[in-house]
Amino acid sequence: MKHIVVIGLGGVGGYFGFKINQANSNKHQVSFIARGETFKKVSEHGLTLLSPEHPEKVTKPNAVLENISEIKTPDLVLVCVKEYDLENVCQQLATVITDDTIILPMMNGADIYDRIRKVLPLNTILPSCVYVASHIKEKGIVEHKGKAGKLIFGRDPQHYSRDIDWVKAIISDSGIHFSFKDNSLSEIWTKFIFIASFGMVTAKYNSSIGQVCNDPQQHKEAAAIMEEIKQIADRKNIELNADIVVNTFEKAATFPPQTPTSLQLDVNTNKGANELELFAGAIIKYGTEVDVPTPATQKIYKEIKAGL
Numbered sequence: 266m267k268h269i270v271v272i273g274l275g276g277v278g279g280y281f282g283f284k285i286n287q288a289n290s291n292k293h294q295v296s297f298i299a300r301g302e303t304f305k306k307v308s309e310h311g312l313t314l315l316s317p318e319h320p321e322k323v324t325k326p327n328a329v330l331e332n333i334s335e336i337k338t339p340d341l342v343l344v345c346v347k348e349y350d351l352e353n354v355c356q357q358l359a360t361v362i363t364d365d366t367i368i369l370p371m372m373n374g375a376d377i378y379d380r381i382r383k384v385l386p387l388n389t390i391l392p393s394c395v396y397v398a399s400h401i402k403e404k405g406i407v408e409h410k411g412k413a414g415k416l417i418f419g420r421d422p423q424h425y426s427r428d429i430d431w432v433k434a435i436i437s438d439s440g441i442h443f444s445f446k447d448n449s450l451s452e453i454w455t456k457f458i459f460i461a462s463f464g465m466v467t468a469k470y471n472s473s474i475g476q477v478c479n480d481p482q483q484h485k486e487a488a489a490i491m492e493e494i495k496q497i498a499d500r501k502n503i504e505l506n507a508d509i510v511v512n513t514f515e516k517a518a519t520f521p522p523q524t525p526t527s528l529q530l531d532v533n534t535n536k537g538a539n540e541l542e543l544f545a546g547a548i549i550k551y552g553t554e555v556d557v558p559t560p561a562t563q564k565i566y567k568e569i570k571a572g573l
């Protein structure tokens with residue numbers, strides 16, 4: 266029996282955490298960590314997922330905890346928070362995990378593994394990326410639209426031989442669409458090209474994935490950002506498909522056209538915090554490091570910041 270902990274019950278944690286709890290709470294121990302109003306709502310009523318994939322809408326885990334410090338001997342921790350909460354979560358986790366605890370981040374971004382590694386030097390961290398269109402409808406209620414979510418994850422390069430078959434079994438038993446790669450770096454950068462470009466252009470224009478595909482100006486701006494990331498990836502010897510820009514637009518076209526991005530929602534609801542640094546900040550930093558000019562990214566970064 267394993268102890269699985271899901272931190273953050275937003276779009277991603279609400280969708281994947283729901284599935285994990287539904288399938289595992291009688292075989293394993295599942296704990297949800299939520300804060301504030303989400304904690305109150307989920308403790309009282311359970312976690313609600315509105316999704317065509319689940320006729321039953323509510324799931325109740327073995328435990329709902331308000332503080333990371335209350336977690337006891339976790340075997341697997343799913344980190345499902347926005348990037349601006351990542352270091353805070355990892356610093357708190359450092360006090361409750363053992364060296365054997367496996368960390369599975371479910372987040373966007375190309376530098377998540379490195380950032381967790383800085384705070385948790387000894388743990389196994391499975392580099393990953395996720396595709397899903399799911400968002401908080403209200404605290405404790407998550408809405409999923411469109412295709413089934415997908416998780417892609419790989420081995421930890423620092424703990425390459427660590428047995429993670431049981432992690433794959435839990436994910437698979439949960440009915441989660443997933444793909445496992447020994448080395449998931451190319452997949453992570455493939456997702457990064459998609460979400461960094463579509464995230465920033467949808468945020469600037471308050472538009473949807475479909476609008477970026479179909480509006481010539483938005484399409485052009487997204488393609489220019491993708492080209493910059495592709496050049497950075499080439500310099501870093503990260504293998505990406507030669508047709509990555511075309512492929513990314515093809516992939517985007519498989520989403521319902523009105524799908525928002527998480528960056529666009531955060532920027533245009535004036536949430537106060539957003540993941541602009543995860544995308545633009547990282548591209549500009551990598552560009553400087555490997556000597557790739559990033560004018561398209563720098564321009565849109567300034568434009569989005571000016572509108573905040």
Ligand SMILES: NC(=O)C1=CN([C@@H]2O[C@H](COP(=O)(O)OP(=O)(O)OC[C@H]3O[C@@H](n4cnc5c(N)ncnc54)[C@H](OP(=O)(O)O)[C@@H]3O)[C@@H](O)[C@H]2O)C=CC1
Binds near residue numbers: 276
């Ligand atoms: N939503 C989507 O469709 C997709 C998102 N992503 C990526 O996945 C990651 C997660 O995004 P998403 O799920 O949308 O984000 P959300 O903002 O919807 O959810 C994050 C949740 O984490 C909670 N949280 C943060 N810190 C803590 C803490 N210390 N203790 C307990 N709860 C905490 C937040 O609480 P509170 O509500 O109180 O702030 C929030 O409910 C991001 O990197 C995003 O870019 C990737 C693919 C698709």
Ligand SMILES: CC(C)(CO)C(=O)C(=O)O
Binds near residue numbers: 373395524525526
């Ligand atoms: C575009 C989408 C929904 C795809 O998974 C995403 O990753 C995000 O909004 O952060």
